[in-house]
Amino acid sequence: MSKYKIIEIKESVFEDNNRRADLLRGELEKEKTFLLNLMSSPGSGKTTTLVRTIDALKDEISIGIMEADIDSDVDAKTISKTGVKVIQLHTRGMCHLDAEMTRQGLQGLDTQGIDLAILENVGNLVCPAEFDTGASKNAMILSVPEGDDKPLKYPLMFSIVDVLLVNKIDAMDFFDFDLEAVKERVTKLNPKIKIIPISAKTGEGIDQWADWLRCEVKKWNEK
Amino acid sequence: MHELGIVIKAVKNVEEFARENNVTKIETLVLQIGALASVIPRFVEECYPMAVKDTMLEDTKLKIEVLPANARCRACEKVFNVLEEKGVCPYCNNEKPEMISGNEFMIKEIIAC
Numbered sequence: 102m103s104k105y106k107i108i109e110i111k112e113s114v115f116e117d118n119n120r121r122a123d124l125l126r127g128e129l130e131k132e133k134t135f136l137l138n139l140m141s142s143p144g145s146g147k148t149t150t151l152v153r154t155i156d157a158l159k160d161e162i163s164i165g166i167m168e169a170d171i172d173s174d175v176d177a178k179t180i181s182k183t184g185v186k187v188i189q190l191h192t193r194g195m196c197h198l199d200a201e202m203t204r205q206g207l208q209g210l211d212t213q214g215i216d217l218a219i220l221e222n223v224g225n226l227v228c229p230a231e232f233d234t235g236a237s238k239n240a241m242i243l244s245v246p247e248g249d250d251k252p253l254k255y256p257l258m259f260s261i262v263d264v265l266l267v268n269k270i271d272a273m274d275f276f277d278f279d280l281e282a283v284k285e286r287v288t289k290l291n292p293k294i295k296i297i298p299i300s301a302k303t304g305e306g307i308d309q310w311a312d313w314l315r316c317e318v319k320k321w322n323e324k
Numbered sequence: 325m326h327e328l329g330i331v332i333k334a335v336k337n338v339e340e341f342a343r344e345n346n347v348t349k350i351e352t353l354v355l356q357i358g359a360l361a362s363v364i365p366r367f368v369e370e371c372y373p374m375a376v377k378d379t380m381l382e383d384t385k386l387k388i389e390v391l392p393a394n395a396r397c398r399a400c401e402k403v404f405n406v407l408e409e410k411g412v413c414p415y416c417n418n419e420k421p422e423m424i425s426g427n428e429f430m431i432k433e434i435i436a437c
């Protein structure tokens with residue numbers, strides 16, 4: 102019968118992930134691959150927006166997509182129709198991706214020659230905000246039907262992202278959604294955030310979003 | 325409930341630690357959670373059996389220590405418990421304390437061999 106003893110570990114779970122994320126970010130910078138982490142609630146339009154984004158940029162930038170889902174490959178199939186490289190990551194019940202899982206995903210995608218890798222994170226406004234994936238920039242989508250009070254309910258997500266896309270603005274007339282109130286609430290949490298209203302359905306606002314992304318990819322890959 | 329993902333991550337880190345340190349059997353995992361952390365101890369306990377399923381920590385005991393939410397007063401530099409004092413320094417009544425603990429989610433130790 103072996104003897105149990107106390108073995109001290111003293112490790113912060115978030116800090117450990119932050120360390121791995123910083124490491125990954127550094128490697129991506131050397132490798133000249135820009136990684137965008139795209140987050141939102143389920144169904145707010147991540148995949149539809151990605152298809153628009155790919156169509157706007159694929160002639161000038163080589164793109165790779167990672168679709169993270171708890172257990173399906175519907176989104177990866179949709180993306181593969183655009184002709185860009187795509188892989189499906191299954192999180193097996195996990196509600197977010199951490200830096201280590203992102204690293205494995207990037208290996209699976211093989212980022213050699215890819216200028217822009219985009220991670221469609223699991224649909225969830227809470228957990229992905231707490232785990233740095235190692236992305237160069239973080240973006241989130243808030244869609245009109247979700248309501249303008251989301252920044253009040255999920256402040257962390259809104260305070261850590263670089264860009265907020267307000268999607269489904271074509272449906273604004275059918276919902277009681279106050280865009281100005283969203284801007285005010287979000288800017289209070291995050292003064293440096295860029296807010297772009299879009300409709301992934303009609304294409305409105307996609308140009309401005311594509312311009313922002315193009316510019317960031319360029320900055321990163323020319324560093 | 326977002327605790328599950330965070331606990332799964334903690335379990336993975338412990339397994340990694342165990343592998344690196346040739347730990348073969350774990351009896352108890354001790355976590356430290358700050359009183360102001362976004363992770364709620366009761367939910368952590370609830371999802372623990374699910375998080376450890378099919379891992380080296382299956383059937384281990386979980387112990388949680390709650391760390392106090394302490395702050396240092398910016399005026400008199402004394403340390404006090406923010407929750408108990410409702411954010412006001414009990415020594416000089418200053419209302420702008422600087423948080424020094426309470427947000428942790430730490431793997432403190434394991435009882436193992």
Ligand SMILES: Nc1nc2c(ncn2[C@@H]2O[C@H](COP(=O)(O)OP(=O)(O)OP(=O)(O)O)[C@@H](O)[C@H]2O)c(=O)[nH]1
Nearest residue numbers: 142143144145146147148149224269272300301302
């Ligand atoms: N009216 C309108 N509908 C949209 C818009 N963008 C997406 N949708 C619809 O919203 C639904 C969900 O869109 P997806 O792109 O699958 O959303 P998602 O965020 O990828 O969803 P998950 O991956 O399941 O979390 C689909 O029925 C889309 O057609 C938009 O701008 N306007």
Ligand SMILES: [Mg+2]
Nearest residue numbers: 147148176221
């Ligand atoms: Mg999707």
Ligand SMILES: [Zn+2]
Nearest residue numbers: 397400413416
């Ligand atoms: Zn004081």
